[in-house]
Amino acid sequence: MAETPARTADRGGRLALLRRNPLLWPVVALVALLAINVVANPGFLSLRMQDGHLYGNLVDIARNGAPVLLVALGMTLVIATRGIDLSVGAVAAISGAVACVYIAGAPDGGSVGTAIVACSLALATCVALGLWNGFLVSVLGIQPIIATLVLMTAGRGLAMLVTDGQITTVNNSTFAGLGVGFVATLPIAILVALGVFALTALVVRRTALGMLIEAVGINPEASRLAGVRARTIIWTVYVFAALCAGLAGLMIAGNTSAADANNAGLWIELDAILAVVIGGTSLAGGRFSLAGTLVGALFIQTLATTIPNLGIPAQTNYLFKAVVVILVCLLQSPRVRHALRVRRRTLPMTAKAGVA
Numbered sequence: 001m002a003e004t005p006a007r008t009a010d011r012g013g014r015l016a017l018l019r020r021n022p023l024l025w026p027v028v029a030l031v032a033l034l035a036i037n038v039v040a041n042p043g044f045l046s047l048r049m050q051d052g053h054l055y056g057n058l059v060d061i062a063r064n065g066a067p068v069l070l071v072a073l074g075m076t077l078v079i080a081t082r083g084i085d086l087s088v089g090a091v092a093a094i095s096g097a098v099a100c101v102y103i104a105g106a107p108d109g110g111s112v113g114t115a116i117v118a119c120s121l122a123l124a125t126c127v128a129l130g131l132w133n134g135f136l137v138s139v140l141g142i143q144p145i146i147a148t149l150v151l152m153t154a155g156r157g158l159a160m161l162v163t164d165g166q167i168t169t170v171n172n173s174t175f176a177g178l179g180v181g182f183v184a185t186l187p188i189a190i191l192v193a194l195g196v197f198a199l200t201a202l203v204v205r206r207t208a209l210g211m212l213i214e215a216v217g218i219n220p221e222a223s224r225l226a227g228v229r230a231r232t233i234i235w236t237v238y239v240f241a242a243l244c245a246g247l248a249g250l251m252i253a254g255n256t257s258a259a260d261a262n263n264a265g266l267w268i269e270l271d272a273i274l275a276v277v278i279g280g281t282s283l284a285g286g287r288f289s290l291a292g293t294l295v296g297a298l299f300i301q302t303l304a305t306t307i308p309n310l311g312i313p314a315q316t317n318y319l320f321k322a323v324v325v326i327l328v329c330l331l332q333s334p335r336v337r338h339a340l341r342v343r344r345r346t347l348p349m350t351a352k353a354g355v356a
Contacts, residue, residue: 026278026295033302040310054185057305065301066193067092067248067265069294071272072279073200074241076293079276080217081234082285083137083144088245088272090155091129092265095122095246096253097162103170115174123246129155130242134235152269159261169258179255189251196244201290213237217285267318271300274321277328 037044047056099122106114136147181188204210215223216230279292
């Protein structure tokens with residue numbers, strides 16, 4: 001049966017809408033990476049139960065990617081306001097340092113109460129650091145990249161000062177559970193990251209906060225004239241970003257039961273920014289996609305897993321990430337996108353002319 005012109009046009013419209021979906025290409029890239037791993041290792045997607053816990057490469061990707069997802073969630077909202085936060089890696093290091101030093105110095109260092117107090121102190125410290133970043137950006141008007149660069153460089157020094165320049169190890173099963181523990185067969189890190197993701201999505205998509213963040217990012221002056229408290233919004237997103245980084249720092253420290261001020265959270269800010277951009281959020285601010293950030297974080301961690309799985313030295317991980325950054329920036333460039341659109345329009349016309 002011949003297809004009617006109306007049905008053909010409707011199908012073409014749906015395909016065009018699908019191609020414009022910002023989640024399409026990140027999902028395609030993630031699926032392609034998984035397919036490469038399956039080709040290299042046919043059992044890559046297999047899962048198994050052991051001692052009541054779920055194990056497998058997919059579980060490892062999700063668990064190891066949980067800190068990146070947490071940092072990327074905060075980074076998404078910061079970028080949506082035309083900002084950037086380069087200090088999240090240092091904040092993560094400070095968070096782990098504060099928690100581990102408190103646990104190591106407590107008389108009952110292995111108790112649940114000590115772990116709760118240590119994590120609370122660490123997160124409170126991160127809130128203070130977020131307030132500092134927000135103050136520099138929203139009140140003093142310093143460029144976000146410069147304002148957060150201050151804490152990025154000084155934060156490692158603060159973490160070193162807290163730990164006295166030593167790797168501080170602890171023995172607390174509750175604290176370690178944030179990184180390696182399980183609940184209902186799933187790693188706690190995955191459940192915490194998904195919980196924060198769901199709560200963030202609920203707040204920014206079911207309240208006016210998300211719209212206000214986008215308004216500030218699209219046009220700060222117009223939003224101010226419309227009565228939006230842009231300063232408060234900016235302050236809020238930087239505090240949230242620091243809080244997410246602090247929680248990620250606790251996961252990283254819990255994974256090794258130690259605080260390493262030099263290496264904890266190192267370059268995680270770059271992974272977070274890349275995850276946000278891959279997910280379709282523009283660095284120019286405005287509209288953002290939390291679902292895209294989730295896919296981007298999974299892509300980053302899958303890429304880190306794919307490289308050694310293919311027998312490539314892990315040290316080249318940064319090289320592959322650099323290639324991804326270049327490709328994403330090119331795809332987001334208005335000039336490149338315009339050139340691609342012109343080329344797509346020109347090719348059918350050339351083909352028709354050749355037939356004629």
